[in-house]
Structure formats: C-alpha cells, structure tokens
Amino acid sequence: MTTQFPGGIAVDGVAKAMAPPLATPLLEIQNLTVEFDGVRTIHGLNLRIAPGEMLGVVGESGSGKSVTWLAALGLLPAKAAVSGRVLLQGEQLLGASASTLEQVRGRRIAMIFQDPASALNPVMRVGTQLSEALVLHRGLQGAAARAEAKRLFDLVGLPDAAARLDAYPHELSGGQNQRVMIAMALAGEPDLLVADEPTTALDVTVQAQILDLLGTIREETGMAVVLISHDLGVISETCARVVVMYCGRVVEDTPAEYLLDSPLHPYTRGLLAALPSFAGPRRRLATIEGQVPNPALMPPGCAFAPRCPERQWMCDTAVPALAMKARGRLAACVAMQAPQAVPLHWRRSAQA
Amino acid sequence: MTDPILQLNHVSRRYTSRQGLFGRGLTVHAVDDVSLSVGNGTTVGLVGESGSGKSTTGRMALGFEPPDDGEVLTHGQPVPRAGSPAWRKMRANMQMIYQDPLAALDRRLPILHQVREPLDIHAVGDAKGRTDAALAVLNSVGLGAEHGLRLPHELSGGQRQRAVLARALVTRPELLVCDEPVSALDVSIQAQVVNLLVDLQARLGLSILFISHDLRVVRQISHRIAVMYLGRIVEYGDTDRILGAPAHPYTQALISAVPASGFHRKRILLKGEPPSPSARPSGCAFHPRCPEARAQCAAESPVMREVCDGHHVACHLAIGVANRAWEQT
Numbered sequence: 279m280t281t282q283f284p285g286g287i288a289v290d291g292v293a294k295a296m297a298p299p300l301a302t303p304l305l306e307i308q309n310l311t312v313e314f315d316g317v318r319t320i321h322g323l324n325l326r327i328a329p330g331e332m333l334g335v336v337g338e339s340g341s342g343k344s345v346t347w348l349a350a351l352g353l354l355p356a357k358a359a360v361s362g363r364v365l366l367q368g369e370q371l372l373g374a375s376a377s378t379l380e381q382v383r384g385r386r387i388a389m390i391f392q393d394p395a396s397a398l399n400p401v402m403r404v405g406t407q408l409s410e411a412l413v414l415h416r417g418l419q420g421a422a423a424r425a426e427a428k429r430l431f432d433l434v435g436l437p438d439a440a441a442r443l444d445a446y447p448h449e450l451s452g453g454q455n456q457r458v459m460i461a462m463a464l465a466g467e468p469d470l471l472v473a474d475e476p477t478t479a480l481d482v483t484v485q486a487q488i489l490d491l492l493g494t495i496r497e498e499t500g501m502a503v504v505l506i507s508h509d510l511g512v513i514s515e516t517c518a519r520v521v522v523m524y525c526g527r528v529v530e531d532t533p534a535e536y537l538l539d540s541p542l543h544p545y546t547r548g549l550l551a552a553l554p555s556f557a558g559p560r561r562r563l564a565t566i567e568g569q570v571p572n573p574a575l576m577p578p579g580c581a582f583a584p585r586c587p588e589r590q591w592m593c594d595t596a597v598p599a600l601a602m603k604a605r606g607r608l609a610a611c612v613a614m615q616a617p618q619a620v621p622l623h624w625r626r627s628a629q630a
Numbered sequence: 631m632t633d634p635i636l637q638l639n640h641v642s643r644r645y646t647s648r649q650g651l652f653g654r655g656l657t658v659h660a661v662d663d664v665s666l667s668v669g670n671g672t673t674v675g676l677v678g679e680s681g682s683g684k685s686t687t688g689r690m691a692l693g694f695e696p697p698d699d700g701e702v703l704t705h706g707q708p709v710p711r712a713g714s715p716a717w718r719k720m721r722a723n724m725q726m727i728y729q730d731p732l733a734a735l736d737r738r739l740p741i742l743h744q745v746r747e748p749l750d751i752h753a754v755g756d757a758k759g760r761t762d763a764a765l766a767v768l769n770s771v772g773l774g775a776e777h778g779l780r781l782p783h784e785l786s787g788g789q790r791q792r793a794v795l796a797r798a799l800v801t802r803p804e805l806l807v808c809d810e811p812v813s814a815l816d817v818s819i820q821a822q823v824v825n826l827l828v829d830l831q832a833r834l835g836l837s838i839l840f841i842s843h844d845l846r847v848v849r850q851i852s853h854r855i856a857v858m859y860l861g862r863i864v865e866y867g868d869t870d871r872i873l874g875a876p877a878h879p880y881t882q883a884l885i886s887a888v889p890a891s892g893f894h895r896k897r898i899l900l901k902g903e904p905p906s907p908s909a910r911p912s913g914c915a916f917h918p919r920c921p922e923a924r925a926q927c928a929a930e931s932p933v934m935r936e937v938c939d940g941h942h943v944a945c946h947l948a949i950g951v952a953n954r955a956w957e958q959t
C-alpha cells in the first residue's frame with residue numbers, strides 16, 4: 279500500500295514507518311516501560327541516538343522526559359519497575375550488574391542536571407571533585423589529574439582555571455557551577471552527554487553561553503548530546519533532531535527545522551501556539567484546554583485526545599503508533615494530514 | 631492629569647553584609663536611584679537577570695521595604711511605613727503575586743477560606759457577603775465553587791496560580807505587583823494565566839508592575855518596559871520601541887538571547903556573568919561585559935537621557951549614536 283501525501287512524498291505501508299535509517303545507533307531504547315507502584319509513567323518508548331547527534335527532548339512536567347533517562351541509566355529508586363531494552367552499542371543496560379553500570383555511568387554516558395549547586399558537594403573544592411572523577415574514570419593520579427582538570431576547566435570556559443580549581447561551589451556563580459558540572463561530565467570522555475534542563479536555573483544571557491558551550495564541545499569531542507528541556511525555543515535552536523513527549527510517549531520525532539515551521543502533532547502545535555510571539559502584532563495566546571491526565575487514569579486511546587481540538591472517534595479506541603508522516607518526520611496521531619501552515623511569525627523565526 | 635497609581639522617585643535600597651564574623655561591614659546597593667511610574671490601567675514590565683534588583687524594587691513599591699533614599703508615591707501620596715494601620719489599609723488596594731503559588735497558599739486551608747481571608751481581615755461587609763464576594767472572584771478567574779472546597783495540593787499548577795490571583799483580587803486592588811508569576815508554570819498553563827491577566831486588566835482597569843526575566847511574556851503583557859542591570863534602570867520606554875529598537879547594548883544582548891525570537895541575525899554572546907552588586911564595577915556597571923565599551927565607560931557612570939519621545943537610555947554610546955543621528959537631520 280502506498281499513501282500519497284499532499285506534500286508529494288510517498289511512503290510504503292508500515293515497513294518504512296520506522297525511525298529514519300541511522301548509522302549504527304550509539305544508544306537504542308526499545309519498548310521502555312516504567313511503573314511506579316503499579317502506575318505506568320513511560321509506555322513502551324522507542325528512541326535511537328546516532329553517534330555525535332544532538333537530540334532535543336521536549337515536554338511539559340510529567341511527560342516523562344527526565345524519567346526516561348534516569349531509567350535508562352538505572353538511577354531510579356528500587357520501587358520503580360523498569361522493563362524493555364536500553365542498548366548502548368548493542369550492550370543491554372537494563373538489569374545489568376552494578377559493576378557494568380559503573381563502567382557506563384560517567385564513563386560512557388554522563389548526565390548533568392538543572393541545579394548545579396545541589397549536584398556539587400558544598401564542602402569540597404571543585405577541583406578535588408573533578409579530580410575524583412578523573413581518578414575514577416581515567417585512572418589519572420596527582421599532578422596528571424590536576425593538569426587534566428585545568429585543561430577541562432579551560433575547555434568549558436572557566437576564566438582563570440588554575441585558581442578556580444581551589445574554589446568551593448558557593449564561591450562560584452550558577453553559570454560557573456554549571457560549567458564545573460559540564461567539566462565533570464566530560465572527565466570520563468563520554469560518548470553521550472544527557473543534559474537535563476541544564477540552563478533552566480540560569481540567567482538568560484548565561485543560558486545562551488552554556489548552550490553555545492554544549493554545541494562547541496559536541497563539535498570538538500564528537501560526543502552525542504541529549505538536551506532535555508521544556509523550552510521549545512531553546513531546543514529548536516540548539517538541536518538537529520527533536521523528540522516531543524506527552525504522558526510518557528513520544529508523540530513527534532522531527533528534524534528541528536520543521537518543529538517551528540510545520541509541527542505535525544496537534545499537541546506540538548498547541549505548545550507552539552501557547553508561546554508568546556516575539557514579532558508581529560500581539561494576539562491572544564492559544565491555550566490547550568484541560569490538563570495533563572493523571573497517570574493512574576489515562577484515557578483508553580490517545581493520551582492527548584481529551585484535550586485535542588482535532589479529536590476523531592478513532593482517537594478514543596487505540597493509542598496511535600508513532601508513524602512516518604513525511605520524510606524523516608514521525609508523529610503518533612491518526613490524523614494523516616499534511617504539515618499544517620503555521621502563523622507567519624513562526625515561519626519568520628525559523629528562518630532567522 | 632491625575633497622579634499615577636505608583637511612582638518611584640529616585641529610590642535606593644542598600645543592604646549591609648559582613649565579610650566573616652568580625653569583618654568590615656560591606657554596603658551592597660541592591661537598588662540604586664530607580665525612577666519608575668506605573669500609569670493607571672497600564673502594565674510596566676520590569677526585566678532583568680538575578681541580582682538586578684527587580685524584586686527589591688517590587689517590594690519597595692508595596693512598602694514591604696522602606697527606600698533608603700527617594701520616595702514611593704501612590705496617587706501622589708507617600709506609601710506609609712510597613713505595619714502601620716494606614717499601610718494595612720493601603721495594602722488592600724495594592725497586592726502582590728509571587729512565583730510559586732504552592733508556597734504562597736496555606737496548605738491546610740481550603741481555597742475559598744483563603745480567598746475570603748483578606749475580606750475578613752479588612753472587615754468588609756458581613757460574613758455571608760464575604761463568602762459571596764469570594765465565590766464571585768473565584769468565578770472571575772475561572773474556578774468554580776467546587777475548587778473553593780479543595781486544598782491547594784488538590785489543584786493543578788495553573789489552578790493554584792488562579793487561586794492566588796483570586797485572593798489578590800478579592801479586595802478590588804488597583805495595582806498588582808507580579809513577581810515572576812508564570813515562571814514556574816508549563817507553557818500551556820502559562821498561556822492561560824497570561825491571558826487571564828490581560829482579561830482582568832481590561833475588565834477591572836488594573837495597573838500591573840510585571841517583574842519577569844522572560845521577554846516573550848513581558849512583550850505579551852506590558853505597555854512599557856524597564857530593563858534593570860545591577861540595581862539601575864538602563865533602558866525604559868514603550869514595549870515595541872524597546873524590543874524593536876533597543877539602544878542599550880545590554881538590552882540588545884537580552885533580546886538576542888531570546889530563543890527563536892525571529893529578530894536577531896546573530897546572537898550577541900556576552901562575556902562573563904552579571905557581577906555581584908557588592909562588587910559593582912566602576913563607571914557603567916555593564917562595561918566589563920559590554921561588547922562596545924570604551925575608556926569613558928569604565929570611568930564615568932552614564933546618566934539616563936531621553937533619546938526620543940519616552941525612550942530613555944543610560945549609555946554613553948547610545949546617547950552618542952542618537953546625538954549623531956540627530957545632528958545629521
């Protein structure tokens with residue numbers, strides 16, 4: 279069966295309705311499911327990351343964008359029931375032994391969080407904390423560790439690196455502490471850096487610096503980066519590919535250039551319309567009616583259906599699968615329409 | 631012309647902190663010579679990064695903190711000392727909204743009780759009338775009587791912020807000071823609260839001092855914008871003027887940092903971070919980070935001047951550029 283889309287792109291049935299062909303993925307998440315006390319919060323999530331890719335994950339609170347990565351790295355508390363497969367270059371991480379995970383966490387996959395001040399030890403000098411990571415992951419000792427620590431501080435753009443090594447976290451600003459966290463994440467020379475809202479707690483001008491730094495480091499080291507954020511603007515400017523999550527599922531997977539220009543899923547369109555524009559006349563903000571459903575009381579079909587302005591009868595019968603709607607663009611929605619036109623100001627934004 | 635609901639005339643606020651137990655006292659200028667007025671029925675957006683003094687300015691506007699210099703006027707009258715009976719009376723007319731609604735609400739009291747409480751305190755009418763008034767204001771922010779019976783944790787984030795708004799509006803204030811009111815909310819919820827504020831302003835003629843670091847939201851809601859840096863206002867004027875033709879290099883950088891704004895061709899990446907107000911650089915406080923700083927900027931503090939009608943800037947260069955443009959005409 280071949281479906282012809284108004285955009286002129288033909289797709290053959292289900293066979294191609296998979297993620298776009300990637301080179302051997304660096305990390306592949308297959309059918310990941312997470313339950314807390316019998317309440318399912320991640321519903322069979324599939325995701326692939328290519329080596330060196332910069333992937334954005336966007337979603338509102340409760341969408342599972344952080345839990346996915348905590349589950350993949352075995353960082354959730356014991357009461358969470360995790361199933362599925364998380365393959366790092368073919369090696370299954372879920373249920374792996376503690377010693378295997380220790381070889382992975384920090385060494386091959388590093389993670390940074392929103393609040394750098396609470397992630398650092400307040401009574402230890404930041405240089406010592408960084409050296410600790412170097413000793414652990416790279417086996418460096420003494421002067422070699424200190425020299426490497428200084429090199430990393432230079433790399434992340436901490437001014438006066440040698441002196442900063444002896445500072446305590448409280449002596450540094452929020453942006454500087456986040457740079458220390460990034461340096462620590464780089465200590466193990468990871469293949470993948472997961473950055474969970476790394477700039478949310480920072481000032482706007484500092485946010486711009488940190489995002490710029492993440493991009494530069496990715497180019498220099500060739501590691502892949504997953505940037506988790508609630509901010510569509512940040513994601514679309516920084517990442518090449520974007521995954522939109524809603525209620526523990528991926529609802530859209532698209533190259534970033536299409537995200538602002540012609541979002542596919544009604545939820546993504548709703549999110550974009552709710553964002554105040556920065557050019558053109560002021561118009562009333564569109565809102566998404568209702569609220570995110572309680573994970574214990576999920577609707578039978580599409581989780582977004584109760585709030586969706588384009589709801590059809592099929593939406594309540596089954597959860598739509600993530601399927602290709604146009605070249606390289608996937609959405610989990612039964613409405614098989616062509617990419618919708620969006621207001622002019624968004625198109626202008628995407629060109630800028 | 632009637633006096634504006636809120637006027638700050640050259641207000642300053644200093645704090646003294648000590649370096650170590652027996653250290654020398656260190657004076658920090660949190661707010662330094664700020665003048666600002668909020669016209670009746672309009673919204674002024676106060677924009678700046680952390681430590682810029684925007685929250686302190688908001689607190690002084692409501693009299694929570696007395697200014698060390700200058701004066702805060704409401705309708706041309708000085709704001710009374712905090713805690714005095716006159717101040718309590720005035721506070722019914724000027725209310726504050728904070729960032730975190732869960733922290734602003736009492737977790738153990740039903741919403742209706744909390745919304746009615748200001749009327750109880752100000753002894754407005756009889757008990758029945760107060761309850762009716764509270765229900766009416768809940769209704770006006772889109773909450774029903776059934777929400778009034780719930781506790782804060784039983785509401786969603788957006789509903790909680792609506793409840794906080796209802797509580798502030800129940801005394802029929804003329805002025806709202808909103809300190810980052812939507813920063814903790816998700817995008818779709820944020821849009822609901824922003825729309826609600828715009829509607830309420832149109833319906834009730836509210837004046838709003840809107841403190842935020844989010845230029846998108848500020849653009850949506852404000853008639854005028856004041857940009858603060860390290861305790862001083864560096865640029866002030868009509869929203870479209872400031873965002874469309876920013877004259878101060880700091881404002882230009884702030885605007886260029888708005889993701890996917892569609893405005894900037896190239897992002898201006900500032901060096902360094904906002905300095906601490908306790909170590910205020912000489913001259914123009916922005917000069918160590920300014921991409922266009924000259925020798926004059928390190929030596930001389932720029933004075934706020936009007937570059938064209940209603941557009942004020944405190945920058946040596948912006949004034950030079952404006953003057954040159956003026957001379958050429």
